[in-house]
Amino acid sequence: xxxxxxxxxxxxxxxxxxxxxxxxxxxxxxxxxxxxxxxxxxxxxxxxxxxxxxxxxxxxxxxxxxxxxxxxxxxxxxxxxxxxxxxxxxxxxxxxxxxxxxxxxxxxxxxxxxxxxxxxxxxxxxxxxxxxxxxxxxxxxxxxxxxxxxxxxxxxxxxxxxxxxxxxxxxxxxxxxxxxxxxxxxxxxxxxxxxxxxxxxxxxxxxxxxxxxxxxxxxxxxxxxxxxxxxxxxxxxxxxxxxxxxxxxxxxxxxxxxxxxxxxxxxxxxxxxxxxxxxxxxxxxxxxxxxxxxxxxxxxxxxxxxxxxxxxxxxxxxxxxxxxxxxxxxxxxxxxxxxxxxxxxxxxxxxxxxxxxxxxxxxxxxxxxxxxxxxxxxxxxxxxxxxxxxxxxxxxxxxxx
Numbered sequence: 157x158x159x160x161x162x163x164x165x166x167x168x169x170x171x172x173x174x175x176x177x178x179x180x181x182x183x184x185x186x187x188x189x190x191x192x193x194x195x196x197x198x199x200x201x202x203x204x205x206x207x208x209x210x211x212x213x214x215x216x217x218x219x220x221x222x223x224x225x226x227x228x229x230x231x232x233x234x235x236x237x238x239x240x241x242x243x244x245x246x247x248x249x250x251x252x253x254x255x256x257x258x259x260x261x262x263x264x265x266x267x268x269x270x271x272x273x274x275x276x277x278x279x280x281x282x283x284x285x286x287x288x289x290x291x292x293x294x295x296x297x298x299x300x301x302x303x304x305x306x307x308x309x310x311x312x313x314x315x316x317x318x319x320x321x322x323x324x325x326x327x328x329x330x331x332x333x334x335x336x337x338x339x340x341x342x343x344x345x346x347x348x349x350x351x352x353x354x355x356x357x358x359x360x361x362x363x364x365x366x367x368x369x370x371x372x373x374x375x376x377x378x379x380x381x382x383x384x385x386x387x388x389x390x391x392x393x394x395x396x397x398x399x400x401x402x403x404x405x406x407x408x409x410x411x412x413x414x415x416x417x418x419x420x421x422x423x424x425x426x427x428x429x430x431x432x433x434x435x436x437x438x439x440x441x442x443x444x445x446x447x448x449x450x451x452x453x454x455x456x457x458x459x460x461x462x463x464x465x466x467x468x469x470x471x472x473x474x475x476x477x478x479x480x481x482x483x484x485x486x487x488x489x490x491x492x493x494x495x496x497x498x499x500x501x502x503x504x505x506x507x508x509x510x511x512x513x514x515x516x517x518x519x520x521x522x523x524x525x526x527x528x529x530x531x532x533x534x535x536x537x538x539x540x541x542x543x544x545x546x547x548x549x550x551x552x553x554x555x556x557x
Contacts, residue, residue: 157340158276162285164327164334165272166292168228171323172265173296173386174303175239176204176258178320179251180387181304181408182313184394184401189313192248194391198517201387202510203252207259209506213363215263216499224268224275225335225344229328231268235261236324243317259506263499270498274486276343280427283483287423290478294412294419294471296323297386305405362493363500367549371485371497372504374441374477377540379508380533381448382474385411385467387509388516392526397460407460411468418447418472423479436484438545440476445541447473454530470534481544488552512536 179186179200187197219227238257245251269292273285300320307316335344362368389411390404399407422444426437451470457463482501489497516529 157337158278158343161276161334161340161344162273162288164331165224165228165269165276166289167295167327167330168232168265168269169289169292170296170299171232171327172235172262173293174300174320174323175235176262177297177300177386178239178304178317179242179255181301181390181404182308182316182401183391184404185308185313186251187391190245190248190251192251193517194521195514195517196248197391198514200248200252200255201513203255204259205506205509205513207256208263209259209503209510211260211263212267212499212502212506213496214499216267216496216502219264219267219271219499220493220496223345224272225341227264228268228331231261231264232324232328232331235265236321239321239324240318242321243314263502266502267496267498270482270486272344276340279487282487283423283427283479285423286483286486287419287421287426287475287479290419290423290475290482291416294415294475297412297415298409301390301405301408303405305402309402362496362553365553366547367485367488367553368497368500370544370547370549371481371501373540373547374481374544375501375504375540376508377537377544378445378448378474378477379505380512380536381451381470382415382478383505383509383512384451384516384529384533385464385471387513388526388529389467391520392463393460395520395524396463396526399460407464410461410464411471414465414468415471415475418444419475419479422476423483426480426483437480441480441541442545444473444476444480445537445545448477448537448541449473449534451530452534455527477541488550490553493553 183197186192192200215231235258238254238261242251242254245254269289270286273289274282277285304316304320307319335341385408389408390401393399393404393407394401422440426440429437448470450466450473454463454466457466482498485497485501512533519529520526
């Protein structure tokens with residue numbers, strides 16, 4: 157039953173990525189219809205990330221107090237409504253505002269899902285559980301290219317937004333069903349009050365602690381490589397290989413599938429290792445970083461399938477890094493701050509994308525291709541990855557003073 161709840165929580169990430177990535181898949185058609193440049197499209201990606209950056213840490217703080225069982229239902233309903241409104245967008249300005257709204261409403265998704273995995277699974281299964289959790293996002297990234305392009309071919313991009321936004325309405329009754337039993341409710345709704353022995357840390361103390369900064373550096377390093385196929389994959393295929401908008405879905409499902417393999421295998425291997433307390437799986441993390449840096453090979457791709465394989469290998473490495481960083485951070489955090497920790501990891505990802513997406517768009521506008529982008533994103537991975545490997549933070553979070 158615990159694994160069933162964890163898997164349905166994983167599907168929260170599927171719904172989230174279906175709604176946030178529909179624009180990415182339909183970007184060639186939408187940007188043409190609304191006369192949006194590559195750099196302006198990059199700012200649309202940054203709009204979502206800016207809202208996600210600002211909203212997710214507070215969403216995690218709220219989920220820690222409200223609980224994921226109720227909080228996820230409210231969040232999924234809200235962001236599904238915002239996603240549906242994309243079908244009515246008349247201009248860049250309105251689309252920019254809707255991306256901001258989508259980022260805010262999706263804020264509780266990852267913190268709520270990570271809190272569920274942390275609470276519902278025993279400690280021996282959590283690294284494996286987080287590996288599964290990250291497959292939820294990639295499953296959504298696999299599903300949406302096929303679904304959105306299918307609807308686009310028959311009814312256009314506006315109807316495609318309406319169809320994909322219905323995913324949340326399918327998920328909500330499923331979540332209610334698997335969390336209705338008293339045993340599950342007791343586990344998910346368990347209070348985590350501060351105690352005299354372990355006072356609840358202040359927001360500023362949490363965000364500035366070495367344990368948290370180390371994790372943020374790693375996520376900041378890998379986020380652009382992980383997100384590049386999702387945000388720019390369709391536009392890359394159209395520009396580089398002259399594909400039609402209706403054909404990109406045939407290819408874009410592959411990188412998320414390879415991501416799943418990487419996240420699950422690395423998470424499972426980490427769960428099987430016997431390590432001392434507070435000792436992270438550094439060799440596995442280094443392997444993930446090497447795979448992520450393989451995006452440097454993208455300019456050598458001569459066919460769409462070759463490019464998707466390279467992106468997939470890079471995403472697999474990123475998936476392993478996400479899994480290990482998340483599991484390591486949450487194991488060191490106070491029980492009452494687990495969702496907050498998940499929220500600030502999502503915030504680090506957003507900050508990286510706020511910076512990277514407009515730069516990617518500007519580079520493509522000026523150079524006419526993605527070669528320099530691939531080289532730059534591969535180099536971006538290295539400093540933060542080395543920092544995570546070499547930094548040895550405290551085993552557990554300890555309040556200061």
